[in-house]
Amino acid sequence: MRADAARGRIRLSSSPRLEQGAKTLSEIAGRLAQIREAFERPTLALLSRGKRGPVVLAVLMSSFSQNQDPVPAEQLHAQVRTYLAELAAAGEEVPDDPPRVLCRRWVKEQWLVLAANEDHVEEYALTSHAQEAIDYVKRLSGDRSMFSQSRIKTILDAARRCANDANPDREERVRRLDDEIRRLTAERDRICGGGEIEIAPDDRVLEEYLNLRDLIAQLPADFLRVSEAVKAIQRVIVGEFRAEGRRAGHVLDLYLERSSDLMTESAEGRAFVGAVELLRDDRLLKELRDDLKTILEHPFAVAVTPAEARDFRNTVIAVRHGMGIVQEQRRRLSATLRAHIARHDALRERELDEALRRCRSELASWMEKSGPRSRAGIALDLPSLEVAHLRQRFYNPGDHIPPLPLADTQAEAADPTSLEELRRQGGPDLGALRELVTAAVQELEAVSAGEVFASAEAGLRRPVEVFGLLHIAAATGAKELRDSGEADLFEAVRPDGTRRSFTTTRTVFTHEQLGALEAHDLDRQS
Structure with missing residues (x-):
């Protein structure tokens, strides 16, 4: 009995350790799965490509402007060819594939997106994953906002605003407002009474500037994520229309529901709504411009490069440009819905529609697996043409007589225009x-x-x-x-x-x- 009791005590004392070990293994396995999932995302895939990653990032950063404007396909192919040649001449290891193949590969890896504009011209644009990678490299290569008084102050202010919004206690809100009013009134009375106005030192303003610049740098990727979410909604809606499994009214309800969820449930959508409200408030825009101008007029700004100062000063323009990208994508989605509704005819031959849908589906599947210059073996099975008589025409040698040589008009050519004349025009x-x-x-x-x-x-x-x-x-x-x-x-x-x-x-x-x-x-x- 004592042995059994001892064995029982041993079993009881070892069980928590086993449970703790199992829990530890479960935690580390979950973290490993989470990390692997993160590394499979396009952003980290671009940053972890070894020697080729910096080359790809350098080409993308040089090919696209600060505003992430789309670039025509042929123009980007020429730019990639030029940049790779310059890097190869500098002794860097570059891919041997043609620029078109490289760009299509980057599209497949979700660093670029290829789409046709309204003029049916194919254009490349950066995805949010590529923009995040570029922003990350810029933050690492430049001055970064470190742990500082500015960062702690930003956290405290954000926590205070969040707590004030989340607290339903009326008396607590009134108390906070009274404290803020007393503090601001005391500061105003001190300044009006001739009190000294303290000017923040350069290092503190620099910390706050870097903190603010980091927040501004996150906006382009947020706008791109909203634009990509709108594109995803467009693909789903177009698929619903083509399948004709639902009525047009149900598809429109789905579009309105998903658009509302995108703007209210996601962080990117809420940022977009906030940007729209900012651009609608002229007074708030003027205050923001004045604040940015005041920051750059501080003595610390002598260490800021002209390019950084221009980008910081043009924050409102960058926000307006990002909002324009999202609005343009939403406008295209609305145009697609309008076109589908206008062209929808319930009396069309459903058998032909079903055949065309199957053809499009098979073609899409074949395009995913095929490569350049691939051929599809399609049996047309068209019946032979039965014609009773065809008109015939005999050979006429006169049809093959070459035309007379062109007259030499080189002596009558006008004098070439000089460079000075071109400059004047x-x-x-x-x-x-x-x-x-x-x-x-x-x-x-x-x-x-x-x-x-x-x-x-x-x-x-x-x-x-x-x-x-x-x-x-x-x-x-x-x-x-x-x-x-x-x-x-x-x-x-x-x-x-x-x-x-x-x-x-x-x-x-x-x-x-x-x-x-x-x-x-x-x-x-x-």
Whole structure:
């Protein structure tokens, strides 16, 4: 009995250890499965491709602009060929496949998406997975927001707002509001009473700037994920229409339900709705622009590159561009639904429709398995043509006599156009106009666009230079005197010597525009 009791005690004491070991094995197996699933996603697959990963990322970052605009297929193939040749010349190991094959492979790996635009021209665009990989590389290669007072303050503010929204206690909310009012009132009274205004040191503003920049950098991938979700809804809706398993009304209800869930249930959809609300509030937009401008006017901004300052200043433009991508995808989905509903005819021959659907389904399956120049063995089984008589025509040697040789008109050819003549017919010289504005403002402190134009030489007073000068005024935020009733007169001289007068609202350049001229790359914006 003692032995049995001892064995019982041993069994009882060892059971928790076995359970703990099983639990540990279960946890590590679950974590391993989770990690493997993460590595199978396109983003980590792109970052973990060994030597080829940096090459692919470099090509994608160089081929697509900051706004992720689609690139025509042929143009991207040419760019990939050029970039790979440059990397090979620099001694880098690059793929040997043709650019078209590489791009199609990247589409299959979900780094690119290939679609036809409204003009039926095929275009490539980055997916959210590729954008996430690019953003991750940019964050690692640049200055990053570290553990700092700014990061902790952001967490505390977010936690306070979340707790305030989640707390249903009326008295607690009133108490929080009273505390905030007392704190702000005390700070206002201190400043109004002549208290010292503390200016944050450079390192603290830099920390807050990096923290804010990290948040802004996440927006493009969020917008791309919303756009891809809309595309997925489009594929499902089109499939429902083609299958004709439901009525058109049921399919539209499905579309409305999924669109609503996308905008309310997903984090990306809520971010998109927030961006729409931001762009609708002009006052909030102005405050955001003013805040970004104030941040870049702090002394720490001397360490920020012009490109980083331009991207930071154009945050509103980036948000507007991302929202435009999603809205364009939703517009295409609405057009697809409208086209299907307008073309739907219940009296069509259902047997023919079923045959065409099977044909499309088989063709889609065959395209997934086939390669370039593959052939499909299709038996048409068409009946032979029964014709009683065919008209015949005898051979005529005159039909094969070659035409007379062309006359030599080389002596009558016009003289080639010189480079200077082409330049006179071209667009505005923004570089020369910018130097002209800079010199005039430094000399007179405040000068109108008409006065700047009048001081230019004849070669820089073409009609097209008027548009170039107005472009510089708009880009640098020159002041327009609309209420004064004054106007700028532009006496333009065409390349043939004829003159033309133009009148615009009086626009004044000051020293404020000199800083904007240095921060903006106007030649690139044109």
